[in-house]
Structures are given as structure tokens and as C-alpha cells.
Amino acid sequence: MGSYGMLARRAVSTEAPVMVQIQELLRGIKGAISLAQGVVYWQPPKPALEKVKELVWEPSISRYGADEGLPELREALTKKLREENKLTKSSVMVTAGANQAFVNIVLALCDAGDSVVMFAPYYFNAYMSFQMTGVTDILVGPGDPKTLHPDADWLERTLRETKPTPKLVTVVNPGNPSGTYIPEPLLKKISDICKDAGCWLVVDNTYEYFMYDGLKHSCIEGNHIVNIFSFSKAYGMMGWRVGYIAFPMEVEGLAPQLLKIQDNIPICASIISQRLALHSMEEGSQWVTNQVKDLVKNRQLLVDALSPLGEGSVKGGEGAIYLWAKLPENFIDDFEVVRWLAKKHGVVLIPGTPCGCPGHVRISFGGLVEKDCILASQRLKRGLEELVKDGML
Secondary structure (H helix, E strand, O other): HHHHHOHHHHHHHOOOOOHHHHHHHOOOOOEEEEOOOOOOOOOOHHHHHHHHHHHOOOHHHHHOOOOOOOOHHHHHHHHHHHHHHOOOEEEEEEEHHHHHHHHHHHHHHHHOOOOEEOOOOOHHHHEEEEEOOOOOEEEEEOOOOOOOOOHHHHHHHHHOOOOOOOOOEEOOOOOOOOOOOOOOHHHHHHHHHHHHHHHHEEEEEEEEOOOOOOOOOOOOOOOOOOEEEEOOOOOOHHHOOOOOEEOOOOOOOOOHHHHHHHHHHHOOOOHHHHHHHHHHHHHOHHHHHHHHHHHHHHHHHHHHHOOOHOOOOOEEEOOEEEEEEEEEOOOOOOHHHHHHHHHHOOEEEEEEEEHHHOOOEEEEOOOOOHHHHHHHHHHHHHHHHHHHOOOOO
């Protein structure tokens, strides 16, 4: 077997990152437009960038900071959590993005061999995080066929019947990859089921500001709940890598374990990135919601582009930056469809298989300004019309 036989099984058995495959596809096709990666088209607030530009020569920027985050940023986040999210009993740890936050949580709460629960369609990076930390008993629950909401009855039954009880349940709200919003009553029901069963609930709130059609995001709190947040999408800070964990302060021993893990992965999130996050917050959440308003046009353009798939084939989009679409029945190989759309029609999507749902695709409407989104939607509509009528010729 050579050296390959010496590689860690947990790494080898982890799914290949779909975005790496998509990036390779994009590099090979000149002029292709991406509706794939979950990004936004805007940069951080200009006043915040101007302030950070002046900090480059400050010595503290090049030094390590507190593992849990800059004190002034954590203070601002604690205030934000209290006032915006109604989370009053949570401590804060700043991380190098929401993905790293999730890995920290899995390492702190789960042992190799534990079982955990996700709902399809699930966020592919969260699934990979379980795999590469040795949590291989991943129970995938169904979503409602019409709404994609997690099936709470299935969850209650599964937590009751599975022995030992799964250690952790996780949801993204609003959803990645679906853009589906979990209403507060359902979120509370899921929380109560987890509490009664004695398992953790991890809620990823990365897209908390990305709500449409008058819907309002809500958070829940409890000694069995950990919340994740991110600056990446809201403030256009994808490459700056800043996220944070809001975890129950009353749970004895959790904070020290999170600190152990943090100290052995990034030590601390980038200092200059944390300063940019702090200065971006000074612009206020209204700055973010003003940016998000413009995405409604993009969403409608892509809903129209997906219309050749037929009524009922497109779901989600109530929140986040995603639409979720079912391909025609005879196109279960969504990777093949994605490659065909890219090579023949110059538009790139995410296949549904890495999200637990073969025969589907994820469409991101956040990464393009309107004129580019118009072009992308035209290409996508032509491609889907051809797919439905003639197949992949």
C-alpha cells in the first residue's frame, strides 16, 4: 500500500471538499460565471477598512492576542448578542470563521464514535467536520417535502430510540444549502426535544441578517445550546476569517475545553481581522441590512431562471443567499449536470450530493452585482431549458 496506508483513516474517509472541486472546474472554463460559492459581492464598510489601514504598523497587530478574542471585540459582541439576539447568558469566543467555530464545538462536545444528527439537505462542511474528527455515526433526518423544515417528530423518535443517545443535533438557520428559515416555534420545539433527550443543539446563525419578505430571525438560548455566528457574509469579510461562538456560561468546564482547542488550532483569530470586525460593527447592523436588500432582485432573477424545472422544483430562499432546486428525475447525477452547465453554458452551481441530496443543486444569489446576475440567470435558464427538452447533448 505504500505511504497511503499510513494516512489517517479519519482524513481519508472524509468527503472531498466540494468547493475545491468547483474551483478547479471554474479555473478550467474561461468566462464561466459562478453561482456556486456562498459569498457576497460587497466589501467591508469603507470607514472600517480606512481605520484598519492605519493599524498596519501598530505592534499589537503582529503579536498574539487573547485566545478567546480581543476584549473590546468580545465586549461589543456580548452587547450585540444581548440586544439583537436576546442571548443574555452566553459567553463569547472569537474564531477564525464559522467553520473553525464548528470544529471547535465538535472537538469540545463529541468523542470519536459518538452519534450526531443533521437534516438533509445539510451543510457539507459540517458533515466533513464530523467525519474528520472521528464522528462517523452521522444520522441524517428528513426535511418536510414542501418546506424543507427539519422533521421534529423524526428527531424526537430518533433521540428516544437510538442508544446511546446521539450527542449533538445541528441545524443552520436560515439554511445552507437551502435558504430555508426555521420558524421560532419549530426551533424551540427542536430545542425542547434535545433538552429532554440530554443532547446538545448547535445552531449556525451565519445568515442571521439575510432575511426576506418580512421574516425575522430569532435565536434561542439554554444550557444545552451553542450558537455560531459569522462576520464573513454580513460584512463582506470572507477572506478576513472572523466568526464567533456564543456558548452557555453556566455550563461548568465548557470554556476551558474550548480554550484548549482554540490554543492548538489558531491560538487566536487574526488580530487585524478582529479589529476590522470591531470597526465594522460600529457601522451598525443597518449597514448590513441595507446591503442585503439589494439581493432580492438577484433572488427573483434566479427564481425565474430555474422556472424550466417546473412548479414545485425550487425551494428555500426565505433567508440566507441560496435557492435549492430539484433536477428532472432522470438526472440523479448532479455532478454531471453541474459540469455540463459549466462547460456548455458557462454557469456554475453546487451539486446536491455533498449535501445529502443527489439530483439537486444549490444556487447562490449573493456573489454577483445585478448586471452580472442578469447574465448568469440568462445562461442558467437557457441551460435548464435545453436540459429539460433535449438532455445533455
